[in-house]
Structures are given as C-alpha cells and as structure tokens.
Amino acid sequence: MAYVAHDETAYVAPLEVEEEHLYHAKTWxxxxxxxxxxxxxxxxxxxxxxxxGLVALVFSLIMRLQLGFPxxxxxxxxxxxxxxxxxxxxxxxxxxxTALFLGGFGNYLIPLMVGARDMVFPYVNMISFWVYFLxxxxxxxxxxxxxxxxxxxxxxxxxxxxxxxxxxxxxxIILMLVSLIVFIIGFTMGGLNYVVTVLQGRTRGMTLMRMxxxxxxxxxxxxxxxxxxxxxxxxxIMMLFDKIIGxxxxxxxxxxxxxxxxxxxxxxxxxxxxxxxxxxxxxxxVALPAFGIxxxxxxxxxxxxxxxxxxxxxxxxxxxxxxxxxWAHHMYVSGMNPYFGFFFATTTLIIAIPTAIKVYNWVLxxxxxxxxxxxxxxFAIGFIFTFINGGLTGLFLGNxxxxxxxxxxxxxxxxxxxxxxxxxxxxxxxxxxxWYPKMTGRMLNDSLGKVHFWITFLGTYAIYYxxxxxxxxxxxxxxxxxxxxxxxxxxxQSLNQFITIAALVVGAAQLxxxxxxxxSYRNGKESGDNPWESTTLEWQTAETPPGHGNFGKDLPLVYxxxxxxxxxxxxxxxxxxxLPPQGxxxxxxxxx
Amino acid sequence: MSNxxxxxxxxxxxxxxxxPGIVSDWSSDQRAFxxxxxxxxxxxxxxxxxxxxxxxxxxxxxxxRMTTVVPWPNPSEVFALTIGGHHIPLVLIAIMTFILxxxxxxxxxxxxxGYRKNKKVTGWLIILTALFGASFVGMQAFEWTKLxxxxxxxxxxxxxxxxxxxxxxxxxxxxxxxxxSIGVVFLVIMAVKVFRGSLDIGRPGLFTHRPGDYEEIxxxxxxxxxxxxxxxxxxxxxxxx
Numbered sequence: 001m002a003y004v005a006h007d008e009t010a011y012v013a014p015l016e017v018e019e020e021h022l023y024h025a026k027t028w029x030x031x032x033x034x035x036x037x038x039x040x041x042x043x044x045x046x047x048x049x050x051x052x053g054l055v056a057l058v059f060s061l062i063m064r065l066q067l068g069f070p071x072x073x074x075x076x077x078x079x080x081x082x083x084x085x086x087x088x089x090x091x092x093x094x095x096x097x098t099a100l101f102l103g104g105f106g107n108y109l110i111p112l113m114v115g116a117r118d119m120v121f122p123y124v125n126m127i128s129f130w131v132y133f134l135x136x137x138x139x140x141x142x143x144x145x146x147x148x149x150x151x152x153x154x155x156x157x158x159x160x161x162x163x164x165x166x167x168x169x170x171x172x173i174i175l176m177l178v179s180l181i182v183f184i185i186g187f188t189m190g191g192l193n194y195v196v197t198v199l200q201g202r203t204r205g206m207t208l209m210r211m212x213x214x215x216x217x218x219x220x221x222x223x224x225x226x227x228x229x230x231x232x233x234x235x236x237i238m239m240l241f242d243k244i245i246g247x248x249x250x251x252x253x254x255x256x257x258x259x260x261x262x263x264x265x266x267x268x269x270x271x272x273x274x275x276x277x278x279x280x281x282x283x284x285x286v287a288l289p290a291f292g293i294x295x296x297x298x299x300x301x302x303x304x305x306x307x308x309x310x311x312x313x314x315x316x317x318x319x320x321x322x323x324x325x326x327w328a329h330h331m332y333v334s335g336m337n338p339y340f341g342f343f344f345a346t347t348t349l350i351i352a353i354p355t356a357i358k359v360y361n362w363v364l365x366x367x368x369x370x371x372x373x374x375x376x377x378x379f380a381i382g383f384i385f386t387f388i389n390g391g392l393t394g395l396f397l398g399n400x401x402x403x404x405x406x407x408x409x410x411x412x413x414x415x416x417x418x419x420x421x422x423x424x425x426x427x428x429x430x431x432x433x434x435w436y437p438k439m440t441g442r443m444l445n446d447s448l449g450k451v452h453f454w455i456t457f458l459g460t461y462a463i464y465y466x467x468x469x470x471x472x473x474x475x476x477x478x479x480x481x482x483x484x485x486x487x488x489x490x491x492x493q494s495l496n497q498f499i500t501i502a503a504l505v506v507g508a509a510q511l512x513x514x515x516x517x518x519x520s521y522r523n524g525k526e527s528g529d530n531p532w533e534s535t536t537l538e539w540q541t542a543e544t545p546p547g548h549g550n551f552g553k554d555l556p557l558v559y560x561x562x563x564x565x566x567x568x569x570x571x572x573x574x575x576x577x578x579l580p581p582q583g584x585x586x587x588x589x590x591x592x
Numbered sequence: 593m594s595n596x597x598x599x600x601x602x603x604x605x606x607x608x609x610x611x612p613g614i615v616s617d618w619s620s621d622q623r624a625f626x627x628x629x630x631x632x633x634x635x636x637x638x639x640x641x642x643x644x645x646x647x648x649x650x651x652x653x654x655x656x657r658m659t660t661v662v663p664w665p666n667p668s669e670v671f672a673l674t675i676g677g678h679h680i681p682l683v684l685i686a687i688m689t690f691i692l693x694x695x696x697x698x699x700x701x702x703x704x705x706g707y708r709k710n711k712k713v714t715g716w717l718i719i720l721t722a723l724f725g726a727s728f729v730g731m732q733a734f735e736w737t738k739l740x741x742x743x744x745x746x747x748x749x750x751x752x753x754x755x756x757x758x759x760x761x762x763x764x765x766x767x768x769x770x771x772x773s774i775g776v777v778f779l780v781i782m783a784v785k786v787f788r789g790s791l792d793i794g795r796p797g798l799f800t801h802r803p804g805d806y807e808e809i810x811x812x813x814x815x816x817x818x819x820x821x822x823x824x825x826x827x828x829x830x831x832x833x
Contacts, residue, residue, distance in 0.1 A: 016599040016622050120630040188641060196634045199624045207621045226637065230644035234652065238763070246748040247759035249656065262748065264755055265660045270652055277648075558621070
C-alpha cells in the first residue's frame with residue numbers, strides 16, 4: 001500500500017538484447033516511399049488495401065444492380081458478372097482484409113504495443129509491402145488483358161477455372177494465380193517479422209500474458225497465415241502447370257466444347273482440399289485480429305478490465321489450432337468420402353466452444369461497465385451483434401445434413417458475409433476511428449462517424465437478413481439471372497430489389513467515411529497523446545504521431561497488464577502499462 | 593536447477609533448466625526463446641512454413657499416385673543407369689543423396705569453426721559445401737536431361753505409365769533443386785563475407801541493415817540442413833516407394 005521508493009530493476013528484468021539499430025533514411029524516397037519505418041509501411045499497406053477494396057465494393061454494387069434489376073442494365077453482360085463475383089471475393093478476402101489486418105494494423109500496432117523500436121527486420125518489412133503492391137498491380141492488370149479477369153469464382157475450382165467457356169480462362173486465370181503467388185511471397189516476409197517481433201522483440205516487463213489482446217489476435221492470425229498460405233501456394237503452382245504446361249494434377253479427362261482435352265487422370269477434389277486447407281484458416285486469419293482488436297475497444301471504452309483475459313488468450317490459440325482441422329466442411333457436396341463429413345462436422349462444432357467463450361466474455365466486459373458510447377465503441381458493439389448472427393447460421397451449415405440443401409444458396413452468402421465479411425469490417429471501422437488520432441494527431445468527426453455507423457450497421461441487416469430467406473427458398477448463388485422458375489415466388493424478386501437498394505445506400509455511406517478520413521486529416525480536432533485515456537503503450541508515446549523509433553529516447557518499461565481500468569483506489573480510472581507501481585495503489589499491480 | 597547465462601547486453605540472466613524452464617521462458621518478458629537471436633528465430637519459423645509447402649507437394653503427389661488408374665512407372669527401373677555393362681537401379685540418386693548428406697557434414701563443421709573464429713577453415717568448408725550443392729544440382733540436371741531426351745518423359749505424359757509421374761517428378765525435384773540452388777548462391781556470398789572479415793567487424797549485410805556476426809553461418813546452416821532433410825523425404829517417398 002505504501003509508496004515505496006524503488007529502483008526499476010526490482011520490478012523489471014535487465015535488458016537482454018541491444019536496442020535495435022535503425023536506419024534513418026535521408027532522401028525523400030527513403031522516407032516516404034521505400035521507407036523502413038513500420039508505421040509508414042502500415043499506412044502504405046492500409047491505403048493500398050482500401051484502394052483495391054473500394055474497387056471490390058463497386059463490383060459488389062454492380063452485381064447487386066444486376067440481381068435486383070435483371071435485364072435493365074445493358075453494360076452488365078453475363079461474363080462480366082462472373083468476373084465481378086470472382087474479383088469481389090478474391091480482393092475482399094485476401095487483398096483487403098488479410099493485408100489490412102496483418103500488413104496494416106499489424107505493422108502499426110505490433111511494435112508500438114509491445115514496446116519495440118520497429119519490426120525486427122525493417123528492410124525485409126519494406127520489401128514485403130512492395131511485393132504486396134506488385135501483387136495488387138498484377139491483379140489489376142488481369143482485369144485489362146484480353147478475355148478479362150478470371151470468372152471462376154474466388155475459389156478458382158478446376159476444371160472450369162482453366163477450361164475455355166469460363167470468362168478469363170486464358171490470361172485472366174494465369175495472372176490471378178501469379179498474383180496470388182506473389183502475394184504469398186510478400187506476405188511471408190512481413191509475417192515472419194510480425195511473429196519474431198512478438199516472440200523476441202518485446203520491451204522489458206512485457207510478458208506474453210501482459211500483451212493486449214489485439215497483439216494476440218494479430219500474432220495468432222499471422223502464425224495461421226504462415227502455415228496456411230503454403231497450401232494455396234502449392235495449389236496455385238500446380239494449377240499454373242495444368243494451365244501452361246498441360247500437366248494433369250487437377251484436370252481429369254474433360255470434353256470441353258465437344259473436344260477432348262489433352263488432360264487425363266487428375267483430381268479436382270485434390271485442389272479443393274488444398275484450397276480449403278488454406279481457405280478455412282484464412283477465415284480466422286481475418287477473424288482473429290478482429291477478435292483481438294474488438295476486445296481492446298470494448299475494454300477501453302467500457303472502462304473495465306477485459307473479462308477473463310487468460311481465457312481470451314487461450315481461446316484465440318485454440319481457435320487457431322482447430323481452424324486447421326475443419327477445412328472439409330466447405331466440401332460436403334464435393335464428392336469426397338462421405339465419412340469425412342462426420343469428422344469435419346464434429347470439429348467444426350467444437351470450434352463453437354472457444355468462440356462462444358469469447359462472445360460471453362465480450363458481453364461480460366460490458367456488464368456494469370462505465371460505457372462511453374463513442375464511435376469506436378458503437379462499431380465494437382455492432383460487431384458482437386453481427387458476429388453472433390453470423391455464427392448461429394454457421395451451426396446450420398456445419399452440420400452435413402442441414403448443409404446439403406442449403407449448399408450453394410444465398411443462405412451461405414448471407415452466413416459468410418455476416419460472420420467473416422461484415423463483422424471484421426465493422427471492427428476495421430471501429431479500429432480506424434480508435435487509432436486514427438494516434439496515426440494523425442487528429443480526431444475523426446464524431447457526428448459523421450455516427451451517421452456512418454448507423455447506416456452501415458442497419459444496412460447490413462437490410463442486406464443480409466432477407467438473403468437467409470432467399471436461401472431457404474432455394475435461390476442459388478452466383479447465378480447471373482434467375483429467369484422464370486417454378487420454385488421461386490415472384491415476391492422473391494421484390495426482395496432482391498430491396499436488397500439492392502439497401503446495398504446502394506450502404507455503399508454510398510462509405511463515401512461519408514472517406515470524406516471524414518480525408519477532411520479530418522487537416523481539420524479534425526487536435527487529439528492530444530491519449531484521447532481515449534487508454535492504458536496500452538501506443539498511447540504513451542512522447543509525440544503524436546510517434547516518430548521513427550516510436551518511443552523517443554527511452555523504451556517504456558512495462559509494470560502491469562493492459563487492462564487496468566477503474567482500479568479501486570487508484571488516482572485515475574486507468575493505469576498505463578508503463579506506470580511504475582508507486583504511481584498507483586497496490587491493487588493496481590498485476591502479479592504475473 | 594538454474595544457471596546463469598550472459599545475454600547480448602553483457603548482463604546475465606537466470607535460466608531454469610528442463611520443462612519448468614520452458615514455462616519460465618515463455619512467461620518472461622522480452623524473449624520467449626532466451627538464447628535465440630532474431631535472425632535464427634526468423635529462419636526457424638520460415639522453415640516451419642516451408643515444411644508445409646513441401647508437405648503439400650508430397651501429399652498431393654501421394655494422393656495423385658494412389659488415385660490414378662494407370663500404372664505408375666517403377667522408379668527403380670526409370671532411374672537405373674547402365675555403367676560398365678552393369679544395370680544398377682537408383683545408382684545416380686544414391687550418389688546424389690550421399691553427396692547432399694556429406695554437404696550437411698561440412699556445413700556443420702563450418703558452423704563450428706565459425707564460432708571458433710577460424711576464418712580460413714570456415715570459409716573453405718563453406719566453399720566445399722557450396723561445391724557439393726552445385727554438384728548435386730548438376731547431377732540433377734543430368735538426370736532430367738536423361739529422362740527428357742532418352743526416356744521421353746514429359747510433364748504432361750510419358751511412355752511408361754501415369755501422366756502424373758513426370759508432372760510430380762519435375763515439380764517436386766525442381767522445387768527442391770531451386771532451394772538447393774538458392775542455398776549455393778547464399779553459401780558463396782557467405783564465404784565471401786567470411787574471407788573479407790565482414791563477420792568480425794559486424795558489417796551490415798545482405799537483406800538487413802543489422803550488423804552480421806558468426807551466427808549468420810549457423811542460420812545459413814539451418815536452411816542447408818533443412819534442404820537436406822527434405823531431400824531424404826523426397827528420396828523415400830518418390831524413389832523408394
């Protein structure tokens with residue numbers, strides 16, 4: 001209880017590794033383009049990802065126009081539609097969400113939150129971004145080659161991905177595969193950096209169990225990515241060979257357009273296994289950073305310790321592990337051995353346990369909290385709702401017998417958009433509203449933020465709730481137009497129109513967000529160093545935005561965990577992680 | 593039990609031995625692996641990721657081989673050589689395997705002499721390792737040529753059986769040979785660094801702006817041993833099956 005004078009070594013272990021020697025560029029090119037500062041790389045990643053993400057958003061709106069009002073827009077040809085479907089999915093999952101969460105938030109937050117000067121290998125980190133940028137350029141180029149981008153769906157299933165008749169089956173699919181390979185090479189360079197920085201580059205006093213959950217989420221997602229992307233890399237290489245050299249890894253004997261193709265004896269199901277061995281961990285590569293970030297947003301803005309920190313950490317680890325043994329639940333109708341379905345349905349349902357633990361803990365963090373209902377908090381709470389909704393429909397699709405009739409209908413579209421598209425995107429928005437002040441020194445406009453939140457949040461439900469119903473009716477996904485069918489009532493089409501109008505409104509609302517981002521950079525309210533009164537290290541930097549090297553002269557020493565909010569008897573309602581014990585009360589010291 | 597080790601900053605820290613040591617290291621601050629420098633940790637994690645790549649290649653090959661309805665060519669026959677009138681199965685592959693495993697030995701010795709700061713021996717051992725690696729790739733090129741020119745094996749088909757035989761062979765050995773070639777290039781660079789004394793004065797090196805020291809040789813060695821280990825699996829699953 002007493003204020004004890006002490007020297008720091010009584011609480012913190014001695015320094016083990018010499019401080020990182022940073023390379024300070026002198027030229028404009030070295031400072032802003034080929035920059036080795038993780039924070040600049042993060043912003044480069046984020047801007048590139050959001051730029052290409054906007055393109056994918058426009059694609060989705062064009063798709064909705066066609067679905068809501070078929071035979072109205074002459075500029076949407078059937079083959080264009082399939083290209084939009086493919087590019088929308090591919091860009092959103094890999095080039096936007098993966099790159100933004102790991103390359104963007106990972107680069108910005110990991111060194112700051114663990115108290116490091118920079119990533120452990122800044123040069124490799126810089127190369128990582130430019131290789132990613134090259135991958136995006138190749139992807140964009142594939143839209144302009146003869147035949148256009150590939151239209152085989154984001155899963156790129158062979159044989160149709162490489163046989164003529166599918167849009168973009170020549171140069172389109174080749175460039176798509178090359179772009180993915182380049183992306184994986186670039187990501188690996190960054191990912192190794194993130195993992196090693198978390199494991200080996202923390203500041204004195206920062207134990208793993210004192211790390212903010214944001215870092216746990218990003219760390220685990222990066223581990224998943226490093227182990228899952230190899231399967232995609234191998235699948236891409238093999239399909240490239242099938243396409244270019246004429247091997248038959250995935251290509252069975254096919255008669256295409258009345259002609260026997262030279263392939264023989266390949267296995268399309270092999271591709272599906274490889275793809276989904278990557279594809280399912282990919283869902284959690286997107287979800288785990290969102291889980292982590294939302295935990296920090298909820299705790300900070302509810303002024304309460306996160307409920308069950310250790311459980312939250314272990315849930316992240318367990319989800320990460322389980323995500324590698326559930327992949328074939330995407331393949332119940334693929335023609336694989338039916339007995340597999342039993343195993344994969346079981347593992348799939350087991351993964352609901354750690355996930356449910358996380359949801360309960362989020363809700364319990366809010367309970368009796370001193371909630372500050374600002375924009376990041378609204379997005380965080382919106383995430384809980386949306387994630388529960390999407391998660392519940394996952395229980396339907398995880399069971400083989402229920403999945404079979406729902407497979408390839410709009411029910412699936414609704415499910416995965418709720419759970420792994422909109423939920424993480426809500427967290428992205430919340431995180432940007434939360435950390436924008438640290439990145440720029442200015443607050444985002446609050447009223448515009450609230451308008452943006454309500455339109456996005458409610459609009460999401462207007463778009464995806466009706467889709468569940470359409471799926472139950474049996475409306476198949478990825479169809480250009482339904483035409484007259486017997487099993488679809490005419491009213492289904494009016495529902496489709498409603499969805500399209502809602503999607504257009506939500507799409508337009510994102511312009512408010514962009515406007516907010518751009519104008520607040522100059523005109524926003526000055527934020528100061530710690531506008532949210534948060535405990536974590538990135539808010540305790542000497543200057544805002546932090547300079548190269550993050551922490552000025554001395555690295556922070558960490559004395560407590562990241563969640564000392566509303567500690568009884570403490571002078572303020574938050575105790576920063578680098579606050580020495582005598583600054584607060586004895587209860588403020590976390591003994592681990 | 594505990595023992596004190598010196599860390600990079602010159603101070604010493606207490607390390608606990610055995611299983612409790614793992615718990616104590618992982619619950620400590622700064623580093624989860626107390627004796628491991630950043631570059632080495634990075635190489636280990638990269639190798640883990642690379643393991644998944646080769647596993648996917650090999651599993652795909654096994655799946656393709658097991659599901660094809662056309663007979664698989666017999667590797668002992670395909671990879672046999674006639675030397676001096678004797679028909680010897682897998683002889684070239686045996687020599688290649690022997691050479692690559694020998695190169696692991698010279699690499700390990702290079703690491704040891706590196707830590708002893710014996711520049712001359714270290715440098716020549718690295719050169720020797722690179723020569724072994726280069727001769728491995730050379731023999732692989734010979735094998736490919738023989739297969740393509742004499743046996744008529746192509747990635748899309750071959751006269752002996754399943755079309756996937758050539759496809760898997762060229763893809764997997766090609767990807768492995770690519771790894772070996774990359775390794776040879778880096779070994780040569782490393783030898784130059786050793787001879788120039790870059791590792792003694794800590795001159796910033798390729799890929800990083802961090803000063804190098806003799807740990808770099810060990811990190812290079814990790815990669816080289818990994819490439820050898822992968823070859824053992826390829827040898828077992830592709831040639832001996």
